[in-house]
Amino acid sequence: MAEALAFYTLSILILGLGVAVITTPKTVHSVVFLVLNFLCVAALYVVLQAEFLAVIQILVYAGGIVVLYLFVVMLVNLKRQPEEHQDPRRLAKVGLVLSGAVLVELAAIVVYSYGREPSSVSAPSPAFPVQGNIEELGWLLYTDYLIPFEVASVLLLVAMVGAIILARREL
Amino acid sequence: MLDTLVIPLLKIVVLLNAILISVTFMVLMERKVIAWAQSRLGPMRVGPYGVLQAIVDPIKLILKEDITPVKADKMLFSLAPILSLVPALVAFAVVPFGGDELFYVADINVGLLFFLSVTSIGVYGIILAGWASNSKYPLLASLRASAQLISYEIAVTMTLVSVILTSGTLSMVGIVEAQLADGVWYGFIQPVAFVLVMIGALAETNRVPFDLPEAETELTGGFHTEYSGMRFSLFFLAEYANIIVISAVTALLFFGGWLRPFPNVEALAFLDIIPGWIWLFGKIFLFLYLFMWIRATLPRYRYDQLMRIGWKLLIPIALANIVVTGIVKVLV
Secondary structure, three states: OOOHHHHHHHHHHHHHHHHHHHOOOOOHHHHHHHHHHHHHHHHHHHHOEEEOHHHHHHHHHHHHHHHHHHHHHHHOOOOOOOOOOOOOOOOHHHHHHHHHHHHHHHHHHHHHHOOOOOOOOOOOOOOOOOOOOOHHHHHHHHHHHHHHHHHHHHHHHHHHHHHHHHHOOOO | OOHHHHHHHHHHHHHHHHHHHHHHHHHHHHHHHHHHHHHOOOOOOOOOOHHHHHHHHHHHHHHHHOOOOOOOOHHHHHHHHHHHHHHHHHHHHOOOOOOOHHHHOOOOOOOOHHHHHHHHHHHHHHHHHHHOOOOOHHHHHHHHHHHHHHHHHHHHHHHHHHHHHOOOOOOOHHHHHHHHHHHHHHHHHHHHHHHHHHHHHHOOOOOOOOOOHHHHHHOOOOOOOOOOOOHHHHHHHHHHHHHHHHHHHHHHHOOOOOOOOOOOOHHHHHHHHHHHHHHHHHHHHHHHHHEEEHHHHHHOOOOHHHHHHHHHHHHHHHHHHHHHHHHHHHHO
């Protein structure tokens, strides 16, 4: 009961803040709404008993990445109003197709997961040689999910090298 | 009901009041310590040796006129001081003042990460204060501050990884208990990490020699130039609360928290007469004094020196420390 209440309250907050992010005229305000949105998502993770994910969500997204957004937003000149597009609806068709695709995808996921047995979702967790939320997560990352984990780190490394090369053309 | 709601709420009320009161006396202590360092007397007028200055100052700040600049962004201008104070206070939730459940609000299994993530939110207060003031110097200060805080946050977080490797847990209570089990304060087996965390703590709390965000000679005050009255003092509450919480965490991680010195030496068992929380308070007090001592001693770094220390010195050493700790951990 309390869990459901928390879930729905947070969901409403997350959706509302998400709408606020894209409708607020001032860029800095929308970044602030984005931070609040990320904090609510972290709270949602806590409700789902994924404390580690919640804390990482705050540390990486709210505390790190969005600070850089804000940094950039403050550096560019925001006093100037953006020029009106000649045709505000020039990308309407592309937007319609894309949002339609996302909608179909979401519907497919809902339909697919609806028919499945609930027991397969909460399958009995494999026997871990370690105890605790983070310990089990670490165990899984370095056993079953070792290759995806390493590939993700290589991806981040590539992004970092790319950023350095873009920033300093002659090395 | 009593255990899940009333007792934690009581603990929170006591803790918050204790922090706020100790902050007012910390300001007095800082003025006194710096005065003595410079062969002055410091505040002497109010009460014996100026002790009551700690009570008079907050009253003055509350009574002062609160000015909002006309061209400021009203919403963010009022939000910024709150955003910088609240994370500093929330971080105390995971600080245990003793091993017994009576002495902490929460002991979660991601305690140390919770502390890091909550304090990383505090940077928004500074950035938004500078931007919302709609004034040149605060904006410059907040740009400096954001670059500084992010750089040193990376260094501190990486340094703490080696402490986590040593203790094998992220829970604050767990880390102190691991020190009891190992029979040694981690300051002795991780001296490099301790020095890095102390440097990082100075930078994270905008203290001398890293106080560039409030360099008054260059920035007419810093990110809070346009603030007055109680809002201005909220920033200072946040800064001092941050200093207390980071001193407490350093004492817990490196100086055995509520453990007596040399917890493995039986001959010193008579020291256990002194309760654990007094040991911890004593250690926190020493760190607070260290912060003030450094402020009275060192000049401010230049901005490029600050960045060089952060990125070219602290982060590589922290990475090397993780590798060394890992190798030692595997071998031993």
